[in-house]
Amino acid sequence: xxxxxxxxxxxxxxxxxxxxxxxxxxxxxxxxxxxxxxxxxxxxxxxxxxxxxxxxxxxxxxxxxxxxxxxxxxxxxxxxxxxxxxxxxxxxxxxxxxxxxxxxxxxxxxxxxxxxxxxxxxxxxxxxxxxxxxxxxxxxxxxxxxxxxxxxxxxxxxxxxxxxxxxxxxxxxxxxxxxxxxxxxxxxxxxxxxxxxxxxxxxxxxxxxxxxxxxxxxxxxxxxxxxxxxxxxxxxxxxxxxxxxxxxxxxxxxxxxxxxxxxxxxxxxxxxxxxxxxxxxxxxxxxxxxxxxxxxxxxxxxxxxxxxxxxxxxxxxxxxxxxxxxxxxxxxxxxxxxxxxxxxxxxxxxxxxxxxxxxxxxxxxxxxxxxxxxxxxxxxxxxxxxxxxxxxxxxxxxxxx
Numbered sequence: 001x002x003x004x005x006x007x008x009x010x011x012x013x014x015x016x017x018x019x020x021x022x023x024x025x026x027x028x029x030x031x032x033x034x035x036x037x038x039x040x041x042x043x044x045x046x047x048x049x050x051x052x053x054x055x056x057x058x059x060x061x062x063x064x065x066x067x068x069x070x071x072x073x074x075x076x077x078x079x080x081x082x083x084x085x086x087x088x089x090x091x092x093x094x095x096x097x098x099x100x101x102x103x104x105x106x107x108x109x110x111x112x113x114x115x116x117x118x119x120x121x122x123x124x125x126x127x128x129x130x131x132x133x134x135x136x137x138x139x140x141x142x143x144x145x146x147x148x149x150x151x152x153x154x155x156x157x158x159x160x161x162x163x164x165x166x167x168x169x170x171x172x173x174x175x176x177x178x179x180x181x182x183x184x185x186x187x188x189x190x191x192x193x194x195x196x197x198x199x200x201x202x203x204x205x206x207x208x209x210x211x212x213x214x215x216x217x218x219x220x221x222x223x224x225x226x227x228x229x230x231x232x233x234x235x236x237x238x239x240x241x242x243x244x245x246x247x248x249x250x251x252x253x254x255x256x257x258x259x260x261x262x263x264x265x266x267x268x269x270x271x272x273x274x275x276x277x278x279x280x281x282x283x284x285x286x287x288x289x290x291x292x293x294x295x296x297x298x299x300x301x302x303x304x305x306x307x308x309x310x311x312x313x314x315x316x317x318x319x320x321x322x323x324x325x326x327x328x329x330x331x332x333x334x335x336x337x338x339x340x341x342x343x344x345x346x347x348x349x350x351x352x353x354x355x356x357x358x359x360x361x362x363x364x365x366x367x368x369x370x371x372x373x374x375x376x377x378x379x380x381x382x383x384x385x386x387x388x389x390x391x392x393x394x395x396x397x398x399x400x401x
C-alpha cells in the first residue's frame with residue numbers, strides 16, 4: 001500500500017463480521033479505497049439466526065441490499081410471548097405488515113450465514129474494496145495524516161497503511177487493546193444455546209410463521225423460522241456457572257433437555273428432537289471510556305457489546321456504520337473530528353440499548369411472585385401498546401440521532 005502521508009485515503013477495517021462488512025460496503029460505495037483485515041482464514045457463520053428490526057433493515061436496504069434480503073429473509077407475522085412453564089399465551093405483538101406500516105421498513109429474520117453471504121457478495125462487487133483473510137492486528141501507530149497497522153499472518157508480519165482504522169473486531173477487540181484500552185469483559189452468568197432444525201421435524205406449534213418467546217424462571221427461549229420457512233432457529237438463554245470465550249462450542253443435548261424438562265410439554269417436545277447445539281457464554285461490558293484515538297475508531301461490540309436479549313447486537317453495529325459514514329462525509333478534511341462526532345452521537349443510543357437489553361435479562365427470568373406480576377402486566381397489554389414500547393428502538397433513523 002502507499003504511505004499515508006502521500007495522500008492515501010484508504011480505510012482500514014479490522015473485522016469482517018456484520019459491522020465490518022457493512023462499513024466496507026457503506027464506505028466503499030462512496031468511492032474510497034477500503035481494505036478489510038480479518039483474522040479468520042474464511043468467513044463463516046453457522047447454527048444461528050439473526051433478527052433485523054426496522055432500524056437496521058432500512059439501513060441495509062438503503063445500501064442496495066433490499067432485493068437480496070427479500071429473497072433470503074423472512075418476516076414473521078407476529079411475536080407470541082408465552083409462559084414457559086404452562087405454555088399459556090401472555091401477549092402478542094404484530095410484526096410483518098405492522099412493522100412496515102409503522103416504521104417504513106420490514107422486521108426480518110435471517111440465517112447469519114445468508115446475511116454474511118449477502119454482505120460479502122455486495123462488498124466483492126466493489127472494485128475499490130480488498131478483503132484480506134488470515135490477518136490479525138497486533139499494533140497500531142497513528143502517524144501524521146495516517147495510520148500504520150502491524151498485522152500478523154501465517155507467513156509472517158505485514159504492515160497496512162491508510163487514512164484511518166475502524167475496529168469492528170468484536171467484544172475481544174485487538175484494535176481496542178492496541179490503542180490502550182485493555183478493559184476485560186465480565187461473564188454475566190448466562191449462556192446462550194443455539195440450534196437450527198428442519199421445520200418438518202418440529203411440532204406443529206413451531207411451524208407457524210411467527211416468533212415465539214417463552215419466559216420462565218432463570219431462562220427463556222426464542223424461536224423463529226428462517227431460510228424460507230424451511231428451518232426453525234432456536235435460542236435458549238439460561239444461567240450457568242462455567243464461562244468460555246467464543247460462541248460455537250458444542251453443547252450436550254441431554255443437558256438441555258433436563259434443564260427444561262418441567263417446562264410446557266410443547267416446548268419439551270421441541271427440545272427432545274434437537275440433538276446439535278452450539279453454546280455461547282455471554283460476556284458483557286459497558287461502553288469503553290473512549291471509542292476513538294486520533295484516526296482509530298471502534299464500532300459495534302468492540303465499542304459497546306450488547307447482550308442478545310433485545311436482538312440488537314447486529315442492528316446497533318449497522319446503525320454505527322450509518323452515523324460514522326455520515327460524519328466522515330461531513331468533514332472529509334478532519335478525520336479525527338469526524339470520529340469524535342460519531343462517538344458523541346452514538347454513545348447515548350448505545351448506552352440506552354445496552355441498559356434495555358440488561359433489563360430483559362432480569363425481566364425475562366423472573367420467578368415466583370415477581371414472575372406472576374410480570375405475566376399479569378403483559379396480559380393487559382394490547383399488541384399496539386406493546387409496539388409503542390419499541391418506538392424509540394425501531395423508529396430510529398440517522399437524522400434523529
